[in-house]
Amino acid sequence: MIRPQKFFKLSILAFALSATPALAATSVPFLAHQAVYDLSLQKARGNAAISSARGKILYNFAGSACEGYTTEFRQVSQIDSGEDKSTLSDLRSTSWEDAEGKTYRFKIETRTNDADSSAVDGVAERGEDGTITVKLKQPVEKTFTLEKDVVFPTEQVRRIIEAAKEGKSLLELTVYDGSDNGEKVYNTLTVIGKPIPGDRPPKQPDVSTDNGTLKSLTRWPVTVSYYDRSAKQDAGEQTPAYAMSFELYEDGVSRALVLDYNDFVIAGEMNKFDVKDSKPCK
Numbered sequence: 001m002i003r004p005q006k007f008f009k010l011s012i013l014a015f016a017l018s019a020t021p022a023l024a025a026t027s028v029p030f031l032a033h034q035a036v037y038d039l040s041l042q043k044a045r046g047n048a049a050i051s052s053a054r055g056k057i058l059y060n061f062a063g064s065a066c067e068g069y070t071t072e073f074r075q076v077s078q079i080d081s082g083e084d085k086s087t088l089s090d091l092r093s094t095s096w097e098d099a100e101g102k103t104y105r106f107k108i109e110t111r112t113n114d115a116d117s118s119a120v121d122g123v124a125e126r127g128e129d130g131t132i133t134v135k136l137k138q139p140v141e142k143t144f145t146l147e148k149d150v151v152f153p154t155e156q157v158r159r160i161i162e163a164a165k166e167g168k169s170l171l172e173l174t175v176y177d178g179s180d181n182g183e184k185v186y187n188t189l190t191v192i193g194k195p196i197p198g199d200r201p202p203k204q205p206d207v208s209t210d211n212g213t214l215k216s217l218t219r220w221p222v223t224v225s226y227y228d229r230s231a232k233q234d235a236g237e238q239t240p241a242y243a244m245s246f247e248l249y250e251d252g253v254s255r256a257l258v259l260d261y262n263d264f265v266i267a268g269e270m271n272k273f274d275v276k277d278s279k280p281c282k
Helices: 153-165
Strands: 033-044 052-064 068-080 086-097 103-112 118-126 132-138 142-146 170-175 186-192 219-228 242-249 254-260 264-275
Touching (some): 052 264, 086 153, 153 170, 153 186, 153 219, 153 242
Antiparallel strands (some): 033 052, 052 068, 068 086, 086 103, 118 132, 132 142, 254 264
């Protein structure tokens, strides 16, 4: 699931979609694909000095339960705040996660305007006791440990789909994806809506809804709220750092993205979708 600083945080969730062997026997196979999403400003709240926003997400997903899952992701976005002021950000990431959620490798590079790019590079390994050791190469060399209950992005999505198939409406998970400085961990709350049968057309169709591979598949409306686990909690309910809403097909494709950053909301409409060849497990 892409987290540049204040704007567009790295949420590989909606993109790094995979299945583990435990689900493969009972679920629709997850689809290797390439997708492009057009980004636009849906609304600004309060005193947010944002007049427009635009950009694109380019996403590639490949792999299998045997060889693991690889994602390549790029997000280019521009925020205009009036008086000829704008911020251009370019985020690129690659990651690989094995199907059992034991190993997660990641490289993330972010550039804002003409400033030097910042990079995060590391690997996370789950030990026999379940605890996770993270070894960072960038931005600084550092090794630290995460608790057993922490999951990686593809494992997070697997559990969301599993919960949706079981008819659950809420799911709480603690997630590590290597974003920000490579040390941040998020508590997440996922709200899952009622299943949408494949023969029910969406209110706002896109290229995914005309695709023959997806037309017969069930999808679910999903909203995932991300809370910074290290943030101090004041009295009362904690405000999420950001939230993502989307429709999730049972083969792992996401459509109708909505990225909520509290003071403004970005919509992501899929305008290109291609199915890629994949090698089935032997």
